[in-house]
Amino acid sequence: MIKRGDKMNFKKWISLCCMAFSLTLAVPIAASATGTPEAETEPAAPVQTNGWSEDHTYYLQDGKKITGVHQLSDGYYYFFDGSGTLLTGRQGYVRYNKAAYFVKPDGTLLRNSWGKADGNYYYAGDSAKLHTNTAARIGGKIYCFNTKSVKLTNGLKKIKGNTYLLAASGAAKTGIQLYNGKRYFFNTSNGRMMKNRKIKYNGKLFFATTKGPLVTGWKQVGDKTYYADSKGRLKTGWQTYQGKRYYFNQRTGALRSGWVNIDGRYYYYTPSGSVKTGWFKVGKNTYYGTPSGPLKGARLIEFQRIGGKRYLFNTRGVLLTGWQNRNGHRYYMDSKGVVTTGWRKIKSQWYFFESSGAMKTGWLVHNGNFYYMNPKTGAMTTGRKTIGGQTYTFASSGIYTQRTLSGSWVVKVNRAANVITVYKGNIPVKAFLCSTGMDNATPLGTFSIRDKLWRHELNGPTWGYFCSHITDDILFHSIPAPTTERTAVPSYKFNMLGQQASQGCIRLAMGDAKWLYDTVPVGSTVVVYDDASYPGPLGRPANFKMNEDPVYYYDPTDPIAYPSYSTSK
Template sequence: MKKKILVVLSLVGILATSIPAPDVQAAWKVTDQGRQYTTNSTLGYATGFKKIKGNWYYFDKQGIMKTGWVYTDRQWYYLRANGKMAKNTWIGNFYVTADGSMARNTRVNGVEFDAYGNKVLSSSGDSGTSSYSKKKKNGWYQSKSEKTWYYYNDQGVKAKGWLTLPNGKYYLDPDTGAMETGFTKIGRSSYYFNKSTGKMQTGWYKVGRKRYYSSKSGIVKKNRWLSKKTMYAGKKGAMVTGWATIKGERYYFSPSTAKKVTGWQKLDDKWYCFDKNGVMAKNKWMTYGPTRKKCYLQSDGSMASSQWVGKYHVSASGYRDGQTRTKGLFYENGKTYYNDKKYNKVTGWVTVDSKRYYFGSDFAAVKGWQTIDNKRFYFDLNGVMQTGLLDIGTHTYYFNTDGSMVASATIMVNGVAYTFDADGAYIDPDIPADATKGEQIAAYAKKFRGNPYVWGGTSLTNGADCSGFTMSVMKHFGISIPRVAEDQANGYSPWGGIYNKGKSVIPDERHLLPGDLVFYYSPVGHVGIYIGNGQIIHASNATTGIIISDFDYTTPVSAMRYWA
């Protein structure tokens, strides 16, 4: 049984008309554009099909007689060089019937034609890959093994390279003659051949879901603007959709139409603005909406919202809300920040009014202990860098003028030698290494002997009253006690507060230990710190200041131990 080989050839062109009744009153006229046929009855030119002296002719909309293939009313017709319509004859590889139309989806004189007018030829086993065939002529043939299409001319020679047929152009492999389909690079240019028919595409077409454009010569356009600069062909020729950067500018192309957008657009819940050329606006203030309010487009083009932009604040809607800010230091949500001349928050070191600050990666001034460039620094609650001697927690430290902490060194401060350990803590020569916490408290308290008494004061150096002195000494060791002497004796304050728990001690030399608090008068009105050897150190009065006295210089009424 013979196998049928399908000959695929499609003719493209759109001309629409109908076949009118012949007009006996006729006159031919020759113009620069071609031949025309006039009728006295209509005082015009014939268009469409016209039967003249027994022969059919075809005239276009301008009345010019056509020759060659014409497509109208969904059929193909062939007009000879003299304009007469061909009938019942072969025109190249195609056959026109008695009414002049191309034979399609029919059988004529034993020859079968497909929907495109191609002959469906039978093969007796020829592979279709040879360069010459006695059996294959004037048509397309498909290899049985490869399912590849080849074209043989009327001499039986296999065509190679470019092939032009009435319905379009094709390209056949220069070596094998196989019909190319899909995207094909020929020389330096790319072309697209219909995957079903092999015909070269021109103009607009789709491949999958992507749109492409090829010139009249079939070259796929790439990396260029098309359609009056409303669409852009990418590096592979597909029309760009979505976001694209072209020569450094950002554009957005509609996913549905592939055309660039202009004006205000909401994309992924963010607002953007594109100028009349489609270029995305960025890093600039613009007006928006009927109220013409100011809004800011950021570096990525999106409208800023709920944030500061330079001097101004924009609301959740993206408009300026009237809030402004100044340059320099400012405070926000309990944190310290610094704006430079452009109102931008800064990071790193900044000096303001002789005070040094360090602003971290979150733009807030750092506080407390910090390690910066492998050096230790300390910043107070306002973010100000500290220098000189400083009590932090239970230890004393020294910070150089640049703020860096001294460690593993002995230095002179105001003529006094200070030694600091590897952690930067001051090593007190008066406190033995094996001293108890109470002995350390006593030794530390004695350092402030001779400093002034200030009623209501709590400064160990600038002045304190009796209970302010004891409270500040204990605080140095992380021990929290009430502010008033009577409350210190009771271990709590009627005003509330969280304090260390104290232990009541009998106020005599047999029971007292260094670091204990000794209380006097009834009700309690004075307090001192027991330092051993029957002595206390206390902020006595405005005349004597902080002094050492015998613990029983007046009768003690009670004692408390907070350090054990």
């Protein structure tokens, strides 16, 4: 129920409202009646559709707030959250659309530089994305980043299956590195640890195992064997280990096995890699490897003296047996390969082989007896035989008994053929190879043996043994040596027998010079002549060679070192 006072107030309020309403309606009417123009209304500001908001908290593009990562016209990258608000006021790692970024307090993203947050280092590339789970070259150095984009440091770290060795700064180490007592090699271009492969670094070879450490000591890799020192360097060339000699390929470092050609000489290596020396067999063939010295294991070829016996090897080093031809002469090796000398019965026929092993043909004087060996086959003649128009009768032993040696000794020197034939009367007794003077320095003519000198100083000075003058300046002598030692005979000079090589004297092998010295007396006739087409009635003696390693050694016919030579003569 409304009281009296209240009724009065209510009525007053109603009256005021009615008055106000009337005034409101009256104003436009009055204005219209008086002709006063209406006040002009200002147009509304246009709605912004592109660019930053006034408070710089969001960015519009076609009237809509952008979200995520964007590079704006100022060249900077920014990150806007799901509501379009620019992320500011903090610094650190954020992820967006499967990529990682680093936000700075001003809202820009890190780009082409390092950033640090919570003690961790990050690096953003040109697109502002952080390097994540990768290795990257930055400022000339390689750095690694984990799946959280954090730079890794200190020790071995694995990224996408590749292993890196990182310093305290995080920079990857390259080349050979020592880590926990083992050596590793890290690729110099990308920092990755090399595994299960050969490496060439600073001119040296290395081999990394499947787990990475470099090989030291012996290592079998597939069918190849290697040997490395304590620093991992693979050995190449010749190496000696525990008294055995090995050869490692100069290019690959692999241990060689089988036949290996080194500087023109062949060596044979067992599957374990040690070189064969002395006698050895490969398949059905027999070989001989030099037993010691700088050429230890080198396969011998051609004629060789081993253990006081001579052997013949072909150019492949195979020991030869049976009949063989060399340098125009015929030789016979027994079943063990020994070169036959002296008398030998072969398939019911008798043959005679000189001390060099060359089969004798034509007239033979042996132990004071005369024999005739078939000029074509070398077989000893028995019975009646016409030789040079004269008929001779030979006993079943081959000895020609109807004639004995008589007359004076004559030494004939065929200068053109470099062959000496010694006669007793008119019977040729011996033939030797010699070396006369270069450019025909040995004079032609008839001379005589003037003296006998056991040793004599020659030009140089050099010394010769078993010397005999035929003129004041020309004499017979052994191969000249630079000292008086019998072991100082130069092999290359010995090997020149059969050709001109001296300054005029007549050189012979030591054994031949001694025979001439012992047999032919002073006063005997010496004839020097030229006949290149016919060396003499006994033919051209075999020209066997002296081993040129070592350069100086005994003359292989020296009776001091090889008594069998003198006895066979």
